[in-house]
Amino acid sequence: MAGLSNYRFWAYAGLAVLLLALPLVGDEFWLNRVAKYLCYGMLGAAVALTWGYAGVLNLGQGLFFGIGAYAMAMSLKLQSYTSLQQGSDTPVPDFMLWNAQPGAPTDLCCITPGSWIWLPFQWQWTGVIVAVILPAVLAGIMGRIIFGQRISGVFVSIITLALVLLVRLVVTDAQPLTNGFNGLTDLGWLTVFSHEFDPYAKGTYYLVAVALIAVLAAARILVATRAGTILQATRDSDTRALYLGYDVPAYQTFFFAVSAAIAGLAGMLYVIVSEFASPSFLELSFSITMVVWAAVGGRGSILGAAVGAILINMIEARVSETEALVEAWKAIIGILFVVTVIYLPKGLSGLAHDGMARLRARRPSFQLKEEAGQ
Amino acid sequence: MVDILFIGLSLSSILLLVALGLAVTYGAMGIINMAHGEMVMIGAYTAVMANIWLGLGLIAAIPLAFAVTALAGLAIERLVVRRLYGRLLDTLLATWGIAILLQQAIRLEFGLSFFGIHIAGLGSGLQNVPVPGALQGTVQILGHDFNAYRIFIVAMTLILAAATWAVMYRTALGMKVRAIIRNPQMAAACGIDVQRTNALTFALGSGLAGVAGVLMAGFKTVAPDMGATLVVDGFMVVVTGGVGSLLGTVAASGLLGEFNALVAMATNDILGRAAVFAVVIGVILLKPAGLFTFKGR
């Protein structure tokens, strides 16, 4: 086992070095794009954490990503030039002006019904904190109810799916508060100690890259702890874990919340990099897409899922920009998914593990515990 | 009030139309077929093409669409789904890929558009299916005006639901399917050809989706992405009703459809839809196995 965990360490270290070295070779545009994909990589890791390790497929991961994105975007929106020049002491988002009832005061507290909820977001750290904490708290509550009821499998997927679609409807409908379908655009930049995070500057890339490395390392350490082991025991047989005296719902809820916090962080960083938040983050297709990334990368491996997400998006960008394939790239991506699911059920990381195992052919029957089951 | 209850009934029957096929494939085979919505879409396009190329009307297109989508379903089962039995969530992912592929196939006219060949009835645009005059406008029953096309849909849904019930409970195939639902290993041990039965079941479920597609074509938009939202609604109905229970699916679609109509009428359509999602969440939390379940397994 020692040799094996060794190469896993090197895989993580290799990715970290690669990510930190990228700015040496890429231009600002390319780095900005990669930074987005790194956010997606975080999402892949978040999916793997609940799906691969807890056996819970969350089809509503977009909800947590969306909360993180919106929380950050609300703070950045209030810092944007257009919000600050709306002729009042407090900043007011431009869209609230055209959603206000005629004669309403042009003040953030009461310009549209409920607009006071934006007040704390004038302090940019509110956005940062809410983006991570709110998903975790919400997931904690959801987990407590869902797992407390011993609901599992596809039923969890349907509940999370219904919830994200419900929230999408509400967000789109609450146009005076959220700018509805158009989402929050025209945002300011995150400012830390008077350093502005220009989305196209290397500093912003490093912010995302370091965050991803930290998330991956933390998640990896977390699953190697006792709690992580118990969780995997739960995934393989929850009754057995229950009979062994473990509070199974508590472990599941904990990991569900951690995964939500990671997704929230990903959403937050995505907004810093891409300068907008949109209800399309809450669409079904986005939530399924991130599950597909994790599946292709390898659901049983946090690193694999993250790398899968990053790679798929790079391939997708590449293919969709090839002149001859502009029309066909979606079909190609569709075929890719089908083929991967059929022939590579453990994803790319499974392939890598198998390759490593073959290299150590003297121990051919070696089986990775993490890879068993789904 | 009669109006709104009737609207609720018609919403229910549309939900049921989509959910019937899913109830068969998911309930009986444990396949989450995300391409089910695309089967509906192919059914609708069959109606469009049958009209343009064969001059067939909407009703004549129904058996044709059943045949086309059943064959498409059979092909999907043979090529992909067969390799994934027992891997529930993998079926979801693989069929999601198939769904994307099918949508693009229609958009790109099976790739012919690359060669500058255009087939009337395909492509990325919206398509039109003419509706027979008798099904347009309203019908008066007991002093109330009812939308003729919706009455037609309700009637067709009842017929299809009855036919599905008959297949499942009155034929040899249905008996085998039910045996497989209860215990696939035991069924196989008893000499049931599980592979063949599964393939036929998948074809049946897909065929039902195709018929739903023709009926949808008469009053909704026919476009490559028309199926994407339907499949979600269908799943919620099946899961809410209780996996493997045809009666549960019927009851759940009735509940969700009427609830949707009543809330939409009292407030607005957006909240009406949100309420449906809330009911689904509530039902699963209270009765995790759905409204109707059978013991055993």
Add this chain to the structure above:
Amino acid sequence: MLAAGVRMAAEEINAAGGVAGRPIEVIVEDGASDPKTYAEKAQKLVIRDRVSTVFGCHTSASRKAVLPIFERRGAMLFYQTHYEGFECSPNVVYSGAVPNQQLGNYIPWILETLGKKKVFIVGSNYVYPREMAKVSKGLIEAGGAEWVADEYLELGHSEWAVMVNKIKDSGADVVLSNVVGDSIISFYREFINQGLSHEEIPICATVTSEIEIAAMGPEYAAGSYTSFPYFQSLDTPANKSFIERYRAFVGDPAATTYHSLEAAYFQVFLWKQAIEKAGDTSVEAIREGIRGQEYAAPGGTVKIDGDNLHCWLTPRIGQWQADGQTKIVDEYDAPIKPLPYAAYGETAENLFCTREGLDSSKL
């Protein structure tokens, strides 16, 4: 489909010698109707490919998502879809209609010529229909009529039973529809199927175009109205030739032309004229060069406004016929000035959006 309009224009310009002697090279990207993808593609075009002009974006949501890229990175966007106004970007040329060009003529005409008194306003749930409703309400009240409802449906929603039932019960004598996209088809079909008729309660739409009429079946729309600056049925030699060339270009003898397509097409010529006037392709040159440019478009003369970079267009009202085409029942003699802030009291004498940008103290 809109890309075809731009491509065709580029091909015609190249065949006639290009822009200032140089041929146009067209790069096409697919935004996949998703703001995430749009933003990414816009970044690629503007930052990596360093194009100075992008033609496109189909919806307000995608335009809003890409706008910061254009403004901060210095590139021009030519946006061809009619939209809700309330925008004054120096980096966008808006060649589609704004509310005052679709509603300023329409509402008074509905109230006076059709003699309607109670308006039911319905739209898809996002900013464009809501802004259109706001402008309409002002005009309806000014005309001494009343609006009885202002309802919204989720974008892309296709279940109209409840809404049409509400229209039936509301006592309205006209429906103002700001419904967009695929939803239009199921709306008109449900409207007729619940026994309503365009003779008694006509649907007066601001978005329904030839495309949707063909898809729903013209019999469901016959007798209803739409207000647009361009219709396929315009009986001018320029339009006839445009339709013919477009059909040949896409290789479909029955292809339809419509407002956004026409705008997508003619904006390329305006861009060419701007470059030829300014002498280079920088953003500043295009911005200054395009001010006041006129072009004889298929739908008549169009002109880019010197102040707000929106387009002077001719308001027209068409009544849909059984053949899926319109009969023009009302039209202005000449194009009128675009006023993107009309809903907030902007008039030709008191402009909010000028060369210097938006004067937000007037809002």
